[in-house]
Amino acid sequence: MDEINSLMHGFSVALSPFNLLLMFVGVILGVIIGVLPGLGGANGVAILLPLTFSMSPTSAIIMLSCIYWGALFGGAITSILFNIPGEPWSVATTFDGYPLAQKGRAGAALTAAFTSSFIGALVAVIMITFLSPVVAKFALKFGPAEFFSVYLLTFCAFVGMAKGSAIKTVASMMIGFALAAVGLDTVTGQLRLTFGFTEMLKGFDFLIAVIGLFGIGEILETLEEGLAFKGKQAKINAKIVIETWKELPRYWATSIRSSLVGCFMGIVPGGATPASFMSYGVAKRFSKDGAKFGTGQVEGVVAPETAAHAAGTAALLPMLTLGVPGSPTAAVLLGGLLIWGLQPGPLLFVEQKDFVWGLIASMYLGNIAGLIVVLTCVPFFAAILRIPFSIIAPVILVICAIGAYTVHGSMFDVWLMMGFGVVGYLFKKLNYPLAPLVLALVLGDRAEDSFRQSMLLSQGDVGIFFSNGLVGGITGFALVLLFWPLAASMIAKLKARAA
Amino acid sequence: MDHQEDQAADQPAASSKAVEIAVAAIILLFGAVVIFDSVRLGITWGDEGPKAGYFPFYVGLLICLSSVVTLVRAVRLTSEESFVSRGQLKMVMSVLVPTTVYVGFIALLGIYVASVIYIAFFMWWLGKYDWLKIVPVALGVNVALFLMFEIWFKVPLPKGPLETALGLA
Numbered sequence: 001m002d003e004i005n006s007l008m009h010g011f012s013v014a015l016s017p018f019n020l021l022l023m024f025v026g027v028i029l030g031v032i033i034g035v036l037p038g039l040g041g042a043n044g045v046a047i048l049l050p051l052t053f054s055m056s057p058t059s060a061i062i063m064l065s066c067i068y069w070g071a072l073f074g075g076a077i078t079s080i081l082f083n084i085p086g087e088p089w090s091v092a093t094t095f096d097g098y099p100l101a102q103k104g105r106a107g108a109a110l111t112a113a114f115t116s117s118f119i120g121a122l123v124a125v126i127m128i129t130f131l132s133p134v135v136a137k138f139a140l141k142f143g144p145a146e147f148f149s150v151y152l153l154t155f156c157a158f159v160g161m162a163k164g165s166a167i168k169t170v171a172s173m174m175i176g177f178a179l180a181a182v183g184l185d186t187v188t189g190q191l192r193l194t195f196g197f198t199e200m201l202k203g204f205d206f207l208i209a210v211i212g213l214f215g216i217g218e219i220l221e222t223l224e225e226g227l228a229f230k231g232k233q234a235k236i237n238a239k240i241v242i243e244t245w246k247e248l249p250r251y252w253a254t255s256i257r258s259s260l261v262g263c264f265m266g267i268v269p270g271g272a273t274p275a276s277f278m279s280y281g282v283a284k285r286f287s288k289d290g291a292k293f294g295t296g297q298v299e300g301v302v303a304p305e306t307a308a309h310a311a312g313t314a315a316l317l318p319m320l321t322l323g324v325p326g327s328p329t330a331a332v333l334l335g336g337l338l339i340w341g342l343q344p345g346p347l348l349f350v351e352q353k354d355f356v357w358g359l360i361a362s363m364y365l366g367n368i369a370g371l372i373v374v375l376t377c378v379p380f381f382a383a384i385l386r387i388p389f390s391i392i393a394p395v396i397l398v399i400c401a402i403g404a405y406t407v408h409g410s411m412f413d414v415w416l417m418m419g420f421g422v423v424g425y426l427f428k429k430l431n432y433p434l435a436p437l438v439l440a441l442v443l444g445d446r447a448e449d450s451f452r453q454s455m456l457l458s459q460g461d462v463g464i465f466f467s468n469g470l471v472g473g474i475t476g477f478a479l480v481l482l483f484w485p486l487a488a489s490m491i492a493k494l495k496a497r498a499a
Numbered sequence: 500m501d502h503q504e505d506q507a508a509d510q511p512a513a514s515s516k517a518v519e520i521a522v523a524a525i526i527l528l529f530g531a532v533v534i535f536d537s538v539r540l541g542i543t544w545g546d547e548g549p550k551a552g553y554f555p556f557y558v559g560l561l562i563c564l565s566s567v568v569t570l571v572r573a574v575r576l577t578s579e580e581s582f583v584s585r586g587q588l589k590m591v592m593s594v595l596v597p598t599t600v601y602v603g604f605i606a607l608l609g610i611y612v613a614s615v616i617y618i619a620f621f622m623w624w625l626g627k628y629d630w631l632k633i634v635p636v637a638l639g640v641n642v643a644l645f646l647m648f649e650i651w652f653k654v655p656l657p658k659g660p661l662e663t664a665l666g667l668a
């Protein structure tokens with residue numbers, strides 16, 4: 001069992017007192033970020049990324065990934081107590097979580113949410129432990145064409161699985177690609193899309209885009225709803241926790257189903273949100289209390305939370321093994337790897353064993369730390385949400401501005417962040433998805449490089465993407481996903497005509 | 500929105516249709532700019548392979564195509580759905596405008612002084628707080644930020660005349 005040995009080695013890396021401290025700091029910061037409006041996992045990690053520049057990559061990724069776990073846990077607090085989903089994948093948690101809180105069972109709902117998040121994450125981490133070395137070994141044989149086909153699959157999956165308009169997903173994604181192309185072209189050394197502005201030479205940093213689009217944009221959108229949050233009180237003590245834990249084993253089937261849905265959907269890009277909805281729907285159908293879902297069923301909290309956390313964790317698998325992030329937050333972590341001088345992708349498992357296994361071990365430990373922190377500190381976190389908006393909003397905006405500035409120490413980036421903020425507000429209100437834009441901005445250069453290299457290999461023949469079973473299979477699957485919305489609407493039309 | 504502001508707060512400031520059309524048109528223009536610059540760089544096959552504009556050209560083309568579809572769909576919309584009401588727009592502007600001014604002030608005053616003024620203004624203007632509450636919050640947050648960034652993590656932030664005078668810059 002090679003993996004077990006590597007994992008044990010990882011634990012020895014992760015279990016230093018300094019790394020343990022970072023874990024708790026990360027989780028607490030993460031929950032605060034997850035609870036606050038305008039600061040989610042992606043932009044929270046983006047803002048805090050510059051603080052890690054001076055750390056060793058292993059310590060840095062441990063802290064940042066723990067911020068991510070914290071943010072995932074934090075989303076449940078706002079959903080259950082305030083009926084405000086802090087993250088898109090927490091929306092399904094509000095369906096039964098908030099009614100439970102209204103009935104005075106907020107403590108039970110929170111305990112169920114945290115525990116099932118933990119179980120979901122644990123299943124996903126176990127999957128990562130055993131599957132990622134296999135995927136990485138397999139991916140070592142990848143050439144540029146295979147990598148491009150994986151990128152293609154990532155982007156087509158976004159179009160195919162988009163909940164809103166597929167056309168708007170394409171537009172948003174292509175804007176990301178265009179912004180990624182700005183600046184110096186690494187192959188020819190020519191300047192692209194800079195139009196003589198020296199500030200544009202370096203191109204657009206996606207961290208700035210993330211802070212603007214998700215941070216400023218979300219605050220502007222929140223403002224429309226008014227300034228007050230009205231929430232339920234949460235009482236959570238050892239008695240409630242133990243009583244809820246006694247109840248939870250009853251939902252073992254739901255837990256298993258939701259974990260599987262989450263793991264599978266998490267590997268596919270943009271998976272956490274659909275995973276939480278899907279798992280809620282599946283649980284509703286299979287549960288004997290299905291009809292009562294939506295009125296405050298603990299099982300209705302277990303299902304989406306398990307799946308969302310499993311998916312959020314599983315999203316790190318393609319990020320680590322292929323260098324293809326499955327979610328905006330995974331994309332930010334990937335950006336972190338590049339900044340620390342690590343090349344994400346299969347070689348990471350060969351060349352940076354300490355880093356990879358330290359990270360995987362920290363996923364186990366970080367989630368335990370997360371569970372302890374959230375179970376003991378809920379009242380404190382809920383109190384943060386009760387700080388009036390007219391105090392917390394300017395503080396968040398100041399933190400966003402600092403975050404944007406520290407990426408490159410440039411004022412121009414702060415202005416860019418404001419610009420992205422307005423774009424984010426408009427796009428959110430018009431249902432343009434933001435995640436594809438961010439992912440395209442992150443992966444744009446690498447996707448283009450692999451495309452150009454493939455074209456060079458084949459002397460311009462697109463047939464290279466179908467030249468063997470593997471690359472052809474991935475490309476084919478990507479195309480099926482891409483045209484899925486079109487096919488689905490045509491099938492629906494045909495059915496309507498037949499009826 | 501000069502007169503009868505309160506009664507008009509629920510009236511739409513812009514229809515979804517108008518904003519949808521405007522945004523799609525801007526995206527179309529952006530796509531056109533991308534295509535224009537790609538053509539300048541060369542979109543064909545050069546000596547060492549595809550030229551610099553080869554990939555962005557298709558990106559620009561897809562931006563234009565998708566925004567044209569959105570544009571046509573938006574023009575054919577018949578609903579009068581509101582994009583943002585006057586009251587909502589006022590709320591958004593009341594944050595966006597001071598924040599823009601704040602970003603402008605960072606370059607002049609340094610980030611800490613600008614942030615103190617910004618948080619204080621925000622609390623006074625939108626929160627209608629007492630100065631007894633405003634001053635400690637605005638100063639406290641910035642002292643905490645200063646300690647965190649300058650001292651603990653050693654990440655220098657923009658400083659202005661005050662920090663220079665105090666010898667902190």
